[in-house]
Structures are given as structure tokens and as C-alpha cells.
Amino acid sequence: MPEGHSVHRIARQFALHFVGERCAVSSPQGRFAAGAARLDGRVMIASRAVGKQLFLEFDGDLILRVHLGLYGAWDFAGDISTDATMRSANGRIGQTNQRGTDVTDAAGEDSLASIGAPRRARYRMAESEKVENPIESFPPEPVGQVRVRILTETAVADLRGPTACVVETPDGVQRAIDKLGPDPINDDGPEAESRFVSNVRRRNVAIGQLLMDQAVVSGIGNVYRAELLFRARINPHTPGRDLTEDQVRSLWHDWSKLLHDGVQIGQMMTMDGLAPDEYAAALRSRDDRHWVYHRAGLPCRVCGTNIAVEDMAGRKLYWCPTDQA
Secondary structure (H helix, E strand, O other): OOOHHHHHHHHHHHHHHOOOOEOEEEOOOOOOHHHHHHHOOOEEEEEEEEOOEEEEEEOOOEEEEEEOOOOOEEEEEEEEEOOOOOOOOOOOOOOOOOOOOOOOOOOOOOOHHHOOOEEEEEEEEOOOEEEEEEOOOOOOOOOOOEEEEEEOOOEEEEEEOOOEEEEEOHHHHHHHHHOOOOOOOOOOOHHHHHHHHHHHHOOOOEHHHHOOOOOOOOOOOHHHHHHHHHHOOOOOOOEHHHOOHHHHHHHHHHHHHHHHHHHHHOOOOOOOOOOHHHHHHHHHOHHHOOOOOOOEOOEOOOOOOEEEEEEEOOEEEEEOOOOOO
């Protein structure tokens, strides 16, 4: 399931190429025909993400609310600029590197000169991002079961497999947002921090479960949950009310850091203090990017204990029984 950084990056892509444009909206699959007809011909005036939900606002006070869920993804095609903070999981979108490391994928397709330059290509954004083969004509034919197609003169976005895809009024959007916990991309100030602290410390529920509850905090998924708790050396089974206020505030600050980094880098980079060659390897491979996630049975990078895996909140939880005891 796409985590918060991916949805914020999708919102940025819409802001870059669709906001301010009159859009032809359709439902090639047919399942969203009535909703598409309400939006067709309108100008997109704003694009916003809150946690894992995307809100595309059109003139006339209509908003398309999308939750990608487990299987949803957006495909972008046309004259798509890969902005300077976008990079795919294999490095093909563009290179942005705060540390100046030279990162080139195995096919040698990276080019610093191409950052921000329009590419007539098909570009998928979900939990992982990739550029597919260049398109031969525009607009390209829909691929697969496209729920919604949003088309301008130069760009097209196709949505497939979402959990939610609904046309809302501003009041409906506000009700949806009111159900969500704080999102540090939108607000990482003291009020949002205090909301998070209160949401956690008043609950007799395991912190590993609370972090996945979008009413507690927005945007955290399975990867960030495991990594945040390891970085804080917190046992995932500890009830929220048993954590100290300092521990919970530190979790919030670390979540803000990792989320901002994820939006900027384009990957869930959760390891710190890497040498330049290690950092380059981590950008190329998830196996070199995380402390505990997806490392069941492998030795902990800190203490050597085998990483444990179990089910919690319907997802696999990875943690170190020694460092997070």
C-alpha cells in the first residue's frame, strides 16, 4: 500500500501538470462514469494530499477524493516533467541527491541534464515509481481497467484499482479530513504534535498498531511503522499509554523527518549515517535501505539478533527482539 510520501508526490505531480488546466475526465472502465461526467470539462484548481488520501479540486466546488489502497496506482503520460525531487525506486526518474552521490542505474539511463525536462513517456506512481517505454502518440490508449482518466492538452493521468474514488463537496472533504490524524507535511507545528501525543498516550493499544491507525497519525504504513519503532528502540507491543511523552514526541519528530525525506528523495530511506557508497547502494536497492523491514530471519544490523516477523494490525511487523526489547 502506498505510504504518505508517495501520495504527497502524486499530489505534486498533479500540481505541476494539471492544476490550472481544463480537464477532460472520463471512465474508460465505466465504473466511474457518473462521477467523471460531473468533473468533465472543469478546471483543476488545487491538488492536496492528507496522509494516504488525495484530493483533486475542480472549479464548481467539486473534489475528487482518491484512496489508492492496496492495489491502486496512477499512471501519468504525455509531456511529463520529472521534477528535481522525483526519483524512481531504480533511479530512472531523475537524480536528486542531497549528498552529491553519483547514482546511476544498471541500464545507465540516469541523466542530470534531463531533470525537469518534459518527457513524452508513461510514468507510474504508486508505492514504487517507474518510467515505462516512451509513448508513440498522445493520448495513449488506456491500459488495463482504468477507473478514471484525467486528460489535458499535454498530459494524462489514469487511475486503476483504487479503494476509494469519490466526487465530494467541500463539506464532504472536510468530514473525511476530520477523521484523519495529523500529517506533518501539512502541519508539523506544536498543535499537530500535541494531537499526535494525545492520540497515542490516551490509548491502551500497542504502539505498533496505533501507528497504522490513520485516525491517530496520517500516512504511516508498514515500512515506516517498522523503521520508526526500530529507530526509537521501542518495543512494538508497548501500549501507547505506557510510553513517555518524550518518546512519543520523538516519534513524531522522526516521522516528520522521514516523511519529508521520502517526498524529497522519492524513496523510504530510513537508514542514517551511511558512507557515500552505502548511500548509493541504498538508493538502488531496498535491501540496503532499511534497518528491519523485510529482513525476517536476517541478523539485526546493530546487534546481530535475527529480525522477527509477526502479524499486527493485519500486516507483517518486523522488529528486533533485542534492540527493541
